[in-house]
Amino acid sequence: MIERFGLDEDVIRAQIMEWLAARTHDGAGAVTWAELRDFTLAGESLPLKDRVKGIWKPSGFSSALSITTTFRPEGAERPYDDGVIDKEILLRYKWNGTDPNEATNRALRAAMDLRAPLIWFVGIAKGLFQPYFPVYVVGEEPEGHQFLVSADAAELGSDSYAEEHIRRYLDVKTRHRLFQGIFRTQVLLAYRQRCAVCNLGHPPLLDAAHIVPDRDEAGIASVVNGMAMCKIHHAAFDSQLLGIRPDLVVQIKADLLLEIDGPMLKYGLQEMHGRSLMSVPTSRSLKPRLDLLEMAWERFKAG
Structure with a gap:
């Protein structure tokens, strides 16, 4: 249990994803940076992404909660070369830097070990993000300094509280090709x-x-x-x-x-x-x- 919220971590993840689903009409809309920064749960502040870093692990969490792909204006380069392996299945998500033991890299690796459901925020305009959830870290490629993140519901493997309560959003998600919401x-x-x-x-x-x-x-x-x-x-x-x-x-x-x-x-x-x-x-x-x-x-x- 995370004391400041009085809730188990998987319950918190489920409630966050339920809020995102309602806020974005089951993933068909976007959410602003201000909303993600000012999100509260049980009267306590709980930002859903970091202002700068792509991997975000809130205080008290056992593993990362979200990852972010930055908005890129036409012709500009992203700071990290994230990419999609299969257009509908796997995302390559770069480490933060090249040190495997850097704190946020360890947080994302912990999400892989725990099979924790994550939120993937994709920047579509300045200060505006399209959320995809749940996604799962399903592998790591150390030689490429990157993780493999599944954007496919088929990767569900356990019956945690969070997974049980977000299955109805998975039904929506699997009816749409990756990036159609964007x-x-x-x-x-x-x-x-x-x-x-x-x-x-x-x-x-x-x-x-x-x-x-x-x-x-x-x-x-x-x-x-x-x-x-x-x-x-x-x-x-x-x-x-x-x-x-x-x-x-x-x-x-x-x-x-x-x-x-x-x-x-x-x-x-x-x-x-x-x-x-x-x-x-x-x-x-x-x-x-x-x-x-x-x-x-x-x-x-x-x-």
């Missing part, structure tokens, strides 16, 4: 949390639509291959009922324009025909990429 958050930020087609500004009703589907070889998980769309326009876009011309003008399928089926069809789709997108990123580097728009436009015409 893609959604970055796209919604770029589009100022408004639907590109109709300008709806309610984030729970918004998706990050892929211009070219992610199953396609060209379907990169990048903002330039995304548009923020409300759920009706996202579904219409994916079904080739709605298309976006390369000049960012909305087109509705011809036979749909002739139908009569109530106000949603009329105002939600038909009246969008021929309009320019209402919300587009201001930064040129975040705008939809022309070649991807052209590919999607050809698919719409063919459909």
Whole structure:
């Protein structure tokens, strides 16, 4: 038991992850550095990540609680070369420095030995982090000064209190490819949390639509291959009922324009025909990429 909280450590981990799940709508949103810094439990301060170091072990904990991958603006380098081995399974996470006995490296190694569930915070903008949880340290590569971290629910091996109480979040997590949460958050930020087609500004009703589907070889998980769309326009876009011309003008399928089926069809789709997108990123580097728009436009015409 950690005395200042009056709770066992695995109970604390479960409660933190339950809070993160509620705060981020089961991992579909991001959390600010201020929220992570000011988190409290049982009236006591409990920061969820360190301000500088990537590996964080709070006072009284037996092992690390979280790891962080820093935000990297386009063209900038991260201080540590973390990388993904398999796009959906393993992350290489660098030691802090090269000394295996450095305190935070020992804390992460202890998490591996204890099979303790961790939180992985991925920086997506300055002061904004996408959490992934639970993740587990499943191996170490000393020659590369790095750990292997699993981002796959299949690595669960014990029946601790924490694991029992976060299984419902694992069900959500395993339905999504790794990094799709990051893609959604970055796209919604770029589009100022408004639907590109109709300008709806309610984030729970918004998706990050892929211009070219992610199953396609060209379907990169990048903002330039995304548009923020409300759920009706996202579904219409994916079904080739709605298309976006390369000049960012909305087109509705011809036979749909002739139908009569109530106000949603009329105002939600038909009246969008021929309009320019209402919300587009201001930064040129975040705008939809022309070649991807052209590919999607050809698919719409063919459909």
